[in-house]
Amino acid sequence: MGGGSGSAGGERRLAVLAEGQFSFHHGKTAMGVIRYGKDPVVAVIDSTNAARSVAEYLGPRFDIPIVDSFDDALALRPTALLIGIAPTGGRLPAEWRQVIRTAIDAGLDILSGLHTFIGDDPDFAAAARERGLEIVDYRRPPTWMETAVGRPHRPGKRVILTVGTDCGIGKMSVALELVRAARESGESAAFVPTGQTGIMIEGWGFAVDRVISDFVQGTCEWLVAQGEERGDWVFVEGQGSLDHPAYSSVTLGLIHGTTPHAMVMVHKPGLVEHDFDHVPGLSAPIKPLPEFIRVHEEVAALVAPSKVVAVALNTSLIEDEAAARRFVEQTAAETGLPCDDPFRFGPERLWRHIQAAVDAIVPAVVLAVLPSG
Numbered sequence: 552m553g554g555g556s557g558s559a560g561g562e563r564r565l566a567v568l569a570e571g572q573f574s575f576h577h578g579k580t581a582m583g584v585i586r587y588g589k590d591p592v593v594a595v596i597d598s599t600n601a602a603r604s605v606a607e608y609l610g611p612r613f614d615i616p617i618v619d620s621f622d623d624a625l626a627l628r629p630t631a632l633l634i635g636i637a638p639t640g641g642r643l644p645a646e647w648r649q650v651i652r653t654a655i656d657a658g659l660d661i662l663s664g665l666h667t668f669i670g671d672d673p674d675f676a677a678a679a680r681e682r683g684l685e686i687v688d689y690r691r692p693p694t695w696m697e698t699a700v701g702r703p704h705r706p707g708k709r710v711i712l713t714v715g716t717d718c719g720i721g722k723m724s725v726a727l728e729l730v731r732a733a734r735e736s737g738e739s740a741a742f743v744p745t746g747q748t749g750i751m752i753e754g755w756g757f758a759v760d761r762v763i764s765d766f767v768q769g770t771c772e773w774l775v776a777q778g779e780e781r782g783d784w785v786f787v788e789g790q791g792s793l794d795h796p797a798y799s800s801v802t803l804g805l806i807h808g809t810t811p812h813a814m815v816m817v818h819k820p821g822l823v824e825h826d827f828d829h830v831p832g833l834s835a836p837i838k839p840l841p842e843f844i845r846v847h848e849e850v851a852a853l854v855a856p857s858k859v860v861a862v863a864l865n866t867s868l869i870e871d872e873a874a875a876r877r878f879v880e881q882t883a884a885e886t887g888l889p890c891d892d893p894f895r896f897g898p899e900r901l902w903r904h905i906q907a908a909v910d911a912i913v914p915a916v917v918l919a920v921l922p923s924g
Contacts, residue, residue, distance in 0.1 A: 590631075593629050601619035710813075745759045811857050814851070
């Protein structure tokens with residue numbers, strides 16, 4: 552499963568390396584693991600934010616120090632170093648190599664979600680092996696190669712995929728918040744990780760952006776099958792964006808591979824263009840929500856019918872709470888769909904709308920995909 556599922560010795564104490572990049576965009580892996588992960592984080596390493604606290608970003612529950620160096624983090628007794636960034640192309644910054652080697656020499660496991668596999672580096676691998684340490688590359692793809700077979704969903708299961716108008720805007724977090732709300736309402740719910748951060752949080756899954764394109768849909772079918780073993784309401788973590796010039800393929804594979812009963816559209820008000828961190832000045836406009844919702848439903852219907860049943864907003868760029876609530880209302884009116892910000896205002900109201908909508912459409916979807924005669 553996804554390169555590894557946790558420490559053989561139980562709970563890890565994490566030091567998160569995010570040098571110069573601890574932010575909601577560049578440091579989304581760090582943010583996600585801190586907010587939703589099961590292992591305690593003892594420190595974040597980022598000299599540009601040293602002496603601050605993670606609580607300034609994520610609230611008082613996360614009173615975790617941001618420190619200047621690995622030595623400062625080591626004083627807090629971590630057992631693993633987690634690479635906390637998700638850069639374009641997933642490459643390891645060259646200047647981080649020494650920190651990783653120092654961490655191995657200090658007896659720490661290494662946890663990474665980069666496309667650069669730390670465990671394949673001869674120097675790192677030999678040093679870790681000599682000390683009996685583990686290097687976990689969460690983006691390592693499955694060894695089996697299976698194409699999609701048109702697997703039907705199990706009776707009584709509800710599969711929901713989060714999709715979005717851009718990358719890095721909260722598709723994973725929306726799915727996790729909805730799982731929490733579903734469980735708190737008494738439902739059996741599961742989260743299906745499809746990216747490195749989700750795998751770090753849940754301890755299973757595959758990063759579908761690392762899978763050979765012929766086998767993406769087959770891998771998604773397998774992931775949903777595992778999710779259906781874990782819960783009746785299956786929330787699949789979305790990736791990329793269907794109109795993103797660099798990352799549209801992974802979104803298409805998820806839509807056609809998971810064949811969701813319904814989709815939840817995630818949008819970040821204030822973003823009007825896709826960003827390309829690796830090509831300064833290059834951009835592409837983000838489509839209007841009603842048009843984008845229609846396109847998703849049409850693309851899904853090429854394989855199996857699916858509807859966008861709600862819009863989840865990430866209003867973090869809107870400082871005023873009243874203004875954020877007004878934008879929620881405007882978006883609901885614009886799209887004709889239930890809308891809320893599950894981070895800012897809680898996921899419960901959005902979950903209730905989604906639950907009712909999916910329960911209403913699933914019987915029709917099941918009938919639509921059954922063979923005639």
